[in-house]
Amino acid sequence: MNSVLRLEGIRKRFGAVPVLAGIDIDVREGEFATFMGPSGCGKTTLLRIIGGFVTPDSGVVYLDGRNANAIPPFARDTAMVFQNGALFPHLSVAENIAFGLRVRRLPDRRVRDRVRELLALVQLEGTEDRAIDRLSGGQQQRVALARAFSLEPRVLLLDEPHSSLDANLRLSMREELRRLQRRLGLTTILVTHDQHEAMSVSDRIFVLNEGRIQQEGSPIDIYESPANAFVAQFVGAMNFLPGTIRAFDATSGCYRIETALGPLAVRGASDAFAPGAAVTVGVRPEAIRIGGEELRSEPNTVAGRVEIAMYTGARIEYAVLAGAERLAVFVANPGRGRPHDGAVWLALPLEALVLAGRTS
Ligand SMILES: Nc1ncnc2c1ncn2[C@@H]1O[C@H](COP(=O)(O)OP(=O)(O)OP(=O)(O)O)[C@@H](O)[C@H]1O
Ligand SMILES: [Mg+2]
Structure with a gap:
């Protein structure tokens, strides 16, 4: 299988604090991989390194086999949904989704068609002219997803996209995300500290703590055969x-x-x-x-x-x-x-x- 994303020896410290102490990861084409770990363990930092928003102290990010370290975020074939959503509040739903397409100077007609397609994909038809602040939290999450899908990235990076939703909505968004991801065959990396979310959507989970990957494996591997006491206690109860x-x-x-x-x-x-x-x-x-x-x-x-x-x-x-x-x-x-x-x-x-x- 092709490795779409490979991380080799990624290290990062902020001041005296080492946050990532040597991370090696291979993510395959079409795989749904999840970084899970407690608050502050470096999940967002790692995702930002993959997206090019943070520079690692050492180590290499390979995208499709090429060293991507010097490639800026907008030129990387990745799309990121940020922890706080980061939609443009003053723009309409359609304008938010179209943003990346306009940056790439697609003709108006193509942009309109593509936005309509994406709205159908996330089941938000009819909301194109709505202001962002007149959508529910769940609808905003779907706009953020549609915006990330718009450029058909090689790797979709999702930073806790469902953390602000209520339990029921989180469940349905989770199912929706998994369906979309399968349908589009998108290589996806999700960051979460929610073990239910990680277990239910992932092909593979990477459990992070203290700057290192404590264990990687399928949800069943991680739950049934935890590698150490940290993983056993963090994933489920023990x-x-x-x-x-x-x-x-x-x-x-x-x-x-x-x-x-x-x-x-x-x-x-x-x-x-x-x-x-x-x-x-x-x-x-x-x-x-x-x-x-x-x-x-x-x-x-x-x-x-x-x-x-x-x-x-x-x-x-x-x-x-x-x-x-x-x-x-x-x-x-x-x-x-x-x-x-x-x-x-x-x-x-x-x-x-x-x-x-x-x-x-
Ligand atoms: N720009 C920065 N400058 C200094 N310290 C930072 C910076 N960004 C992150 N950190 C620190 O690095 C550590 C890891 O942060 P990070 O945001 O990656 O954690 P996280 O796993 O995403 O946590 P959460 O689950 O709370 O979102 C934290 O201790 C944080 O305070
Ligand atoms: Mg985070």
């Missing part, structure tokens, strides 16, 4: 239990791991850890079952007490005290059934994450 490997049982294919909750059995490869190794066991809240005495006969059961049960609609989120540990347990919507209360039993899964070392 309970961490410090433990010590006691033995590997070849019959069950499980390690016996001593933890503060007692011994746990966790599936794994026999050569991964030696007896005595300090590890951290990671268990997703939704992988833990909660119930009464009936769970007691199962493997990996732990007695606990419900500290808090939060009904969120789609699920109930419990905090359960088990010994000195507090475990998050998520249970899919039980309808009108009463949440568990008081003394409970938890059944931890055999499939859990085992990381070398202890996370503090």
Whole structure:
């Protein structure tokens, strides 16, 4: 597959603070790639480097195999939708979308046709003469997208384009974006700190923290096999239990791991850890079952007490005290059934994450 965008050894510091400490990335033609990471980790800076708005201290941006470092933003085959939208408030919808086309001196007729086409694409027909400030937030986002699409860029750069929208609108914009991106075959890079957004639209996610890519992979890879404690905790929720490997049982294919909750059995490869190794066991809240005495006969059961049960609609989120540990347990919507209360039993899964070392 062709690499449309390649980053090699990108570094950037602002003053004494290193923001990007060596970023290497390859993005393939038509791929939807997402940079995800906490606020301030350098996502926008990296996107701006790709768009040519920020110069890296070292490293190279290749577009279609060519070194693009010296190419200014307007001459790069990229289009950026900025974190704050950055539409021209004094121009109409049509004029906003037409802006780049006019800069390229397309004839009026072509511009008009193209604007009509783009408005249909983002389902905003009939709004061409409307002032920007008379559109809803979601409609403005769509104008910004149409403007970015207008020049048919090789790479579309989206900086948190949906952060200002309400939850429902965000969901529908997300679906719309994915549909458009597929239909147009656009190579797209999205920046977000919203894990749901990243998981639902991306072919590949790059998790950034402390200036480096912590992990890259498909949403399933990232969620099911996080490379380290940071990724495990940043993408989804994770309970961490410090433990010590006691033995590997070849019959069950499980390690016996001593933890503060007692011994746990966790599936794994026999050569991964030696007896005595300090590890951290990671268990997703939704992988833990909660119930009464009936769970007691199962493997990996732990007695606990419900500290808090939060009904969120789609699920109930419990905090359960088990010994000195507090475990998050998520249970899919039980309808009108009463949440568990008081003394409970938890059944931890055999499939859990085992990381070398202890996370503090
Ligand atoms: N022009 C600048 N001058 C000095 N520091 C900057 C500049 N731009 C960004 N920074 C700093 O670099 C770091 C990374 O900023 P950046 O905007 O890339 O983060 P981000 O990951 O996009 O965060 P957010 O999710 O909040 O948008 C921050 O600590 C920020 O304060
Ligand atoms: Mg940002």
